[in-house]
Amino acid sequence: MQEIKNAIQLQDVIKLLQTQRKEEELVLKEEFSNLFEKLQPINIIQDTVNELVELKSIQTDVIDLGLGTATGYAIRKLIVGEAKNPITQILGRMIEQTVSQKIISNRMVIHNFGRNILSFFSSVSKKTNV
Numbered sequence: 001m002q003e004i005k006n007a008i009q010l011q012d013v014i015k016l017l018q019t020q021r022k023e024e025e026l027v028l029k030e031e032f033s034n035l036f037e038k039l040q041p042i043n044i045i046q047d048t049v050n051e052l053v054e055l056k057s058i059q060t061d062v063i064d065l066g067l068g069t070a071t072g073y074a075i076r077k078l079i080v081g082e083a084k085n086p087i088t089q090i091l092g093r094m095i096e097q098t099v100s101q102k103i104i105s106n107r108m109v110i111h112n113f114g115r116n117i118l119s120f121f122s123s124v125s126k127k128t129n130v
Contacts, residue, residue: 064103064104065104067110068099068101068102068103069100071103072095072096072099072103073096075096075099076099079095080092
């Protein structure tokens, strides 16, 4: 900062500093308002949910878990049906769990198999349309 030599320069510097302070106050108020808005519980929940939805790995894991569970349940119903015997029910649940775990642990093999089937059917459909 330059050396102030008279009252006019002092007044100019004071006005400049006051203007600078007002601008900084406005910026600070805006930042405080934004922070207050972000810290409201509904916004925190929305941000968290949006981040979870955006994560592809979580979506894939949920889909794989659902696919494994549904397939295990369907296999148990096909093999055991509505058995009344407790031993048969236990065996059915064991089969269901085993199938579910195998599907979840081998998800890439199943994804590739599904892609191959889809590509096969799409190529067959293109050949029949020609």
